[in-house]
Amino acid sequence: MKISEIFTSLQGEGKNQGKPCLFIRLSGCNLACRWCDTAYAQEGGTEVSCEAILEQCWRENPRLVCITGGEPLLQKDALLSLLPSLHKRGTIVDIETNGTIAFTDVQPYASVCMDVKCPSSGETSDLSLLRTIRPEDSVKFVVGNREDCEYAHRVMDSYAIAGEIFFSPVYGADYKPLVDYILRNNLPVRFQVQLHKVLGVK
Numbered sequence: 001m002k003i004s005e006i007f008t009s010l011q012g013e014g015k016n017q018g019k020p021c022l023f024i025r026l027s028g029c030n031l032a033c034r035w036c037d038t039a040y041a042q043e044g045g046t047e048v049s050c051e052a053i054l055e056q057c058w059r060e061n062p063r064l065v066c067i068t069g070g071e072p073l074l075q076k077d078a079l080l081s082l083l084p085s086l087h088k089r090g091t092i093v094d095i096e097t098n099g100t101i102a103f104t105d106v107q108p109y110a111s112v113c114m115d116v117k118c119p120s121s122g123e124t125s126d127l128s129l130l131r132t133i134r135p136e137d138s139v140k141f142v143v144g145n146r147e148d149c150e151y152a153h154r155v156m157d158s159y160a161i162a163g164e165i166f167f168s169p170v171y172g173a174d175y176k177p178l179v180d181y182i183l184r185n186n187l188p189v190r191f192q193v194q195l196h197k198v199l200g201v202k
Helices: 050-062 074-090 126-132 146-158 175-185 197-199
Strands: 002-010 021-027 065-067 092-097 111-116 137-144 164-169
Touching: 002 050, 002 197, 021 050, 021 074, 050 074, 065 074, 074 092, 111 126, 126 146, 137 146, 146 164, 146 175, 164 175
Parallel strands: 021 065, 065 092, 092 111, 111 137, 137 164
Antiparallel strands: 002 021
């Protein structure tokens, strides 16, 4: 499995925001979002066996593991060798994905956060995957401007999304018009800034 980094921090976003978390960041991505803040993980990485990753997990004994990238589902076959062991141990696992690769086969072992790409990203997600989001999963729209909010609003109107929905502002964006849009349209979302960036931690 190609690994960019493994580290412990507070989860900065999503439904487990603020909780201590072991992050397993996989290398490689099939997108190149304009505002990507982990571009270093788009390529490269170090080959690490599933056994070695599990050994580190057992040593650190995290309650929560976040598997992210890059796009982790590009290495889905390797993940499916890792996830059952974490699940059997009772570790809570979140997987962050860009919504371009089907994820139903990992859902028995983890909750999924599907990051739906908005226009400012320059990329697109497969919106049909929203139908496979469960109540324990979530959907995130990274929004940078009104156009992104309008796009997310249209997607929400078109799909019955079962999981919690987050609006996360592009880092450095003007928050006020984004919040105004949510309030004016009474959107059923949670506005969430990236806690790790506010705190200045990884």
